[in-house]
Each structure stands twice: as C-alpha cells, then as structure tokens.
Amino acid sequence: MIDEALINRNIAELRQRIRLIAQECGRDPNDITVLAVSKTRPAAAIRVAASAGLTNIGENYIQEAVDKQLELQDLPLQWHCIGPLQSNKTRLVAEHFHWAHTVDRLKIAQRLNDQRPSTLPALNVCLQVNIDREPQKAGVAPDELKNLAEQVATLPNLMLRGVMAIPAARDDTAAQRQTFAAVRACFQSLQGEYPQMDTLSMGMSRDFPAAVAEGSTLVRIGTDIFGART
Structure with missing residues (x-):
C-alpha cells in the first residue's frame, strides 16, 4: 500500500529544506534538481512523486528500472542509472536510460x-569520482x-554532463562539506574545457544539506521522499 500523503508531505518538506539551505548559501534553489531514488520502490510510488513534480528518477537496479519504465511510459520521466555499471548491463542502459551517472572507465x-x-539523442553521462579513494x-x-x-x-553518442560522487559516510557536517568541496574542485577543473558540463551529482538523504552548501546541482534522495524501507 502506497502512502501518498506521506510521499507528498516528504516532498514538500524536502523542497522547503533545499530552499532554505540554498538561500543561506546565496544560491537559487531552482538550480538544484531532486533525483528521486526509487530502487526497490513500486512504480506506483514513482507515479505519486511524479504527480508532485519530481520527474527525474534514479535507479540502481537496471532490469528493475526497465520493468518500471514499461509501467510508467505514459509519464514524461527522465531515467537516471545511478548503480554500478557492468559490461553485461550497458546495452540496457544505452537503450532505456537518459542518464548514466557512474561511468568510471x-x-x-x-x-x-x-x-x-x-534514434535516440546522446546519452548524458557523469563521471564517477572516488573522492576518498576507497578500495x-x-x-x-x-x-x-x-x-x-x-x-x-570524443565519443559521439555520449554527452559529458558532469561529475558524480558517493563519499564515505561522515556524521560531522564540516567533514562532509570538506569532502564535497573536493568533489566540486574536480568538477570545476573540467568545466573550463568542457562547457557543456553543468551537473554536479552529489548528496543523498543523509548529507544533502552539506552537498547543496558546496555547490551540488543534483541531489539523489530516496528515504527522505519515499520513507524508510521496511
């Protein structure tokens, strides 16, 4: 059973939090995209989020995402692959997604x-940087x-759009911001040469305030939208 009221309330609260954080940092909240992370969530939950205006959908499990896409093909959604990319899954991503966030080789x-x-436009890609060098x-x-x-x-069917990172979990806000600042520096070091790069994909439910404060343009939010997994 989908709790529509909970999802709508969570989205409203999330938007308000982002708006306040952005204002504190002198940023335009409209420059920050919320990517609704819906792995293991039913298509009905995505439909609720879409009705509230969240049309960028992030999925970790590729086959699961393709199945949901069939159910939701009536909606104008942008599908983002944010899970690990293995050779045996690239065709599904190339054929069914608008974005791939985890390109690292x-x-x-x-x-x-x-x-x-x-027949499709170039696939938007972000390069995943292992900012903490975790093995x-x-x-x-x-x-x-x-x-x-x-x-x-140089690849004609890909559009290099940005940088993505999943830093090590840190509870201290100052430490989170320091790490996100390092990711931002990586991103900015490439922007001069690749002006089409406009996406800094960093920050999740646990640490997105620090990510927004350090310049994230896209936050990947699951729990704070759909609630805790049961």
Whole structure:
C-alpha cells in the first residue's frame, strides 16, 4: 500500500529544506534538481512523486528500472542509472536510460556509446569520482579524472554532463562539506574545457544539506521522499 500523503508531505518538506539551505548559501534553489531514488520502490510510488513534480528518477537496479519504465511510459520521466555499471548491463542502459551517472572507465563508456541507438539523442553521462579513494568503491581516482574526461568527450553518442560522487559516510557536517568541496574542485577543473558540463551529482538523504552548501546541482534522495524501507 502506497502512502501518498506521506510521499507528498516528504516532498514538500524536502523542497522547503533545499530552499532554505540554498538561500543561506546565496544560491537559487531552482538550480538544484531532486533525483528521486526509487530502487526497490513500486512504480506506483514513482507515479505519486511524479504527480508532485519530481520527474527525474534514479535507479540502481537496471532490469528493475526497465520493468518500471514499461509501467510508467505514459509519464514524461527522465531515467537516471545511478548503480554500478557492468559490461553485461550497458546495452540496457544505452537503450532505456537518459542518464548514466557512474561511468568510471573507458571500456564502459565505449560500450554505452556503441550500443546507444541512433534514434535516440546522446546519452548524458557523469563521471564517477572516488573522492576518498576507497578500495571497495567504484569511481575513478581524482588524478585520473581529466584523462577519462578527454576520452569520453570524443565519443559521439555520449554527452559529458558532469561529475558524480558517493563519499564515505561522515556524521560531522564540516567533514562532509570538506569532502564535497573536493568533489566540486574536480568538477570545476573540467568545466573550463568542457562547457557543456553543468551537473554536479552529489548528496543523498543523509548529507544533502552539506552537498547543496558546496555547490551540488543534483541531489539523489530516496528515504527522505519515499520513507524508510521496511
């Protein structure tokens, strides 16, 4: 059973929080996109979020997302792949998504490029940077980001749009902001050469206030929209 009232209330509260944080930082709240992260959530919950104006949908599990897309094809949604990209899943992403946030190596970018149907516009991609250099986490090292950007920018069926990061969990706001500032520096270091880069994808339910304060243009929110998973 979908609690529509809860989802709508959560979205209203989330927007208000983002608005206040943005105002405190001198930012325009309209420059911050909310990506509704809907992994394991039913299509009906996404429909409620879309009716409240959230049309950017983030999914970690690719086949699950494709199934939901069929159910929701009447809605004008933008589908973002935010889960790990493996070679055996690139075709589904290339054929069914508008965005891929987790590109971290040329092999994956090349496959997405080659498998993108010619009838579709270029696939928007973000490069995932492993800002904390965690060995168990995906993402390119910060000092390898420039080289990967150069390679991806040559692929005609991809549009290099930004940088994405999932920093290590930190409870201290100052520490969160310090890490997000490092991600922003990586992003800004590429913008001069690639002016089409306009997306800094960082911040989730636990730390999005710090991310917004440090310049995030897209926050990936699941729990604070749909509630805790049961």
